[in-house]
Amino acid sequence: MPRSVRVLGPAVLITVAIAATFAALAFGGGADAQLIQDPGAITRYGVPIAKLLTNLSAAGMIGALVLAVWALSPKRREFDLALDVAAASAAVMTVASAATAFFTFLLVTAVPFDLSDDFGQKLGQFVTTIELGQAWLATTLIAAAVTVLCFAVRNHTALVFxxxxxVAALVPMAQQGHAAGAAGHNAAISALGLHLVFAAAWLGGLLTIVLMKRTLGAERLVVVLTRYSTVALVCFIVVAVSGYASAALRIGTLDELATPYGGLVVVKVTALIALGLFGAVQRRFLIGRMTRGAGTAGGGAFWWLVVGELVFMGLASGVAAALARTATPVAEAAGSLARTPAEILTGEPLPPWPEYFRFFTEFKPDLLWVVACGFGIFFYLAGVLRLRRRGDHWPVYRAVLWVAGLLLLAYVTSGGVNAYEQYLFSAHMLGHMALTMAVPVLLVPGAPVTLAARAIRPRKDGSRGGREWILLAVHSKFAGFIANPIVAAVLFAGSLWVFYYTPLFRWSMLDHIGHEWMVTHFLITGYLFVQSLIGIDPVPYRLPYPFRLLLLLGTMAFHAFFGLAIMSGTGLFLADWYGAMGWGTDALVDQQLGGGIAWSVGEIPTVALAITVAVQWARSDEKESKRLDRHADRTGDAELAAYNARLAAIAEHDTRTP
Structure with missing residues (x-):
């Protein structure tokens, strides 16, 4: 069995995936003939099969790259072999995504295929001017670029990019996974994007290990499997959570599980549960046996388990490809029935009237940040626990502040602020101020980099794990540049004007990717600024404490001027958005309220930062005094005695000189 697993594993995966796709299409009606302008059976089955091959090849590409970046050593042949797998997978993805674009064109236009110039012009127009065609063209071009880069790039750091x-090749696929006019469109993009990326890393990583089995050898195989197992566990959790979120958006109620779409979801959930059980057995028993040398180099039982995992992964992949062509119980055209201008603009049902208590009772989860905050809390506390188990000290207040900061971040991105920020500029500005000032003030004292450097075990085989990548990023020239106090202050204050007075603001409102970029950008710029003032983690350069206070006051004055400019302004930001909501509120008054929030709410973190800098300054002076006292005790005031002797010598010299 171990000798044939390299051929049997991928063959089983592809065979089961294709068979599952055909069976699911037959069950759900995803490939049934259309009543009007039917493009033919080849096209109807060609779309899901081509998309299945795109998904599988994307998994091979991303999984192999993740494994190379995270688990493999550039000093060994395994590294180059993984990149070869990634390059081959990316090449297949290029062809498969181009085929998907071609079949999708035939499906939506019902244009019969021929070799005429007219057909070529229509196809070219589809992929260059129609949003659906542009998405598949982008996916194809990105996959082609990755193919070339996997052959050309062998630098470990460059491979991160x-x-x-x-991963960016999957973004267009995520954006087209839910109707733009339907309710829950943004939530669906986040859920589907997470699902695609982590499922690809999970499946592709396992497939790459199977293909590299002979190269790794028995001892090295256990090391790589242990590292992959951690990645697989994270992927399983994210895939399960994102899959549930996607299904909830498309099914609605439990009664809809009786529909063909619901039945296919049940099959996919069953496959996911089976994969979770396989992973638990692999992690808790078989890898341990292989580590202790209880099995052979091939680990017969382990490889049987791997083939079983690939069977269920193929089943889940095939059902997923068919689900994309199966009618959902919740109609995606529901957004066209919106009755208010706000619903027409946002595609979302209106939340209740924004009374103050609603900001604590309404929720609009952003799955991306919920998952990020959850893992951030878990890994931080796991690091603290590891330190305490080996007898090292870690201040409790740091853990408390870190958890509080991530909980606040989760609230801002998924609570009442997020529920109203699309409709009210004041709610948007409240979230902005929290992201750029309040959250960093809590996160920075948590010293996550210091904790990671102390808690994560270092690698000694040339590969890079969490500790190595974090320290490499922190000590890079780019990080040193943006962490410079002056640069951080310019980014912090300048971003306000650049964002709100350029098309970036509109992009963040109209595009979910733009919204996620906005959250990430302001969180990072705020973190860098606070880190330059009160940070504990190491940075290349820190200002003396007096200059830190001056920098803080100067930046906050600039910040307050921005708020006052909005308060006194008479023109609307995004008049065709906030000014067209028709929600019964005066958009200009609400915008001026947002300016007041920018001016006043920022004062609370400013005071906290000023007090913290002053306390650190006092403690620094106190520590320096204690250090000098201890030095004097050790040397018997040798420096003072030398200084007095020098003064005496000068005085004696002066008395002898006429």
Whole structure:
């Protein structure tokens, strides 16, 4: 069995996936003939099959790159082999996504295929001017670029950017996974995007290990499997959570599980549960046996388990491809029935009237940040627990502040502020101020970099884990540049004007990707600024304490001027958005309220920062005094005695000189 697993594993995966796709299409009616302008059976089945191959090849591409970046050593042949797998997978994805674009064109236009110039012009128009065609063209071009880069790039650090580009190939697929006019469109993008990326890393990582089995060898295999197992556990959790969120948006109620779409969801959930059980057995028993040398180099039972995992992964992949062509119980065209201008603009049902208590009772979860905050709290507390188990000290207040900061971040991105920020400029500005000032003031004293450097075990085989990547990023020239106090202050204050007085603001409102960029940008710029003032983690340069206070006061004065400019302004930001909501509120008055929030709410973190800087300054002086006293005790005031002797010598010299 171990000798044939390299061939049997991928073959089983592809065979089961294709068979599951055909069976699910037949059950759900996803490939049934259309009543009007039917494009033919080849096109109806070609779309889901081509998309299945796109998904599987994307998994091979992303999984192999993640494994190379996270688990493999550039000093060994395994590293180059993983990149070869990624390059081959990316090449297949290029062809498969191009085929998906072609079949999608035939499906939506019902234009019969021929070799005429007219057909080519229509196809070219589809992929260059129609949003659906542009999405598949972008996916194809990105996959082609990754193919070339996987052959050309062998630098370990540069591969991080190649991996990010590979993940970006899935973004157009996530954006077209839910009707733009339907309720829950933004939530669906986040859920589907997370689902695609982490499922790809999970499946592709396992497939890459299977293909590299002979190269790794028995001892090295256990090391790589242990690292992959951690990645797989994280992927399982994210895939399960995002899958549930996607299903809830499309099914609505439990009664809809009786529909064909619901039945396919049940099959996919069953496959996911089975994969979770496989992972638990692999993590808790088989890897341990292989580590202790209880099994052979191939680990017969382990490889049987791997083939079983690939069977269920193929089943889940095939059902997922068919689900994309199956009618959902919750109609995606519901957004066209919106009755208010606000619903027409946002595509979302209106929340209740924004009374103050609603900001604490309404929720609009952003799954991306819910998952990020959840893992941030878990890994931080796990690091603290590891330190305490080996007898090291870690201040409790740091953990408390870190958890509080991430809980506040989760609230801002998923609570009442997020529920109203699309409709009210004041709510948007409240979230902005919290992201750029309140959250960083809590997170920075948590010293996450210091904790990671102390708690994560270092790698000694040339590969890079969490500790190595974090320290590399912190000590990079780019990080040193943006962490400079002056640069951080310019980014912090200048971003306000650049964002609100350029098309970036509109992009953040109209595009979910723009919204996520906005949250990330203001969180990072706020963190860098606070880190330059009161940070504990190491940075290349810190200002003396008096200059820190001056920098804080100067930046906050600039910040207050921005708020006053909005308060006194008479023109609306995004008049065709906030001014067209028709929600019974005066948009200009609400905007001026937002300016007041920018001016006043920022004062509370400013005071907290000023007090913290002053306390650190006093403690620094106190520590320096204690250090000098201890030095004097050790040397018997040798420096003072030398200084007095020098003064005496000068005085004696003066008395002898006419």
């Amino acid at each position: 190649v991996t990010a580009l590979a």
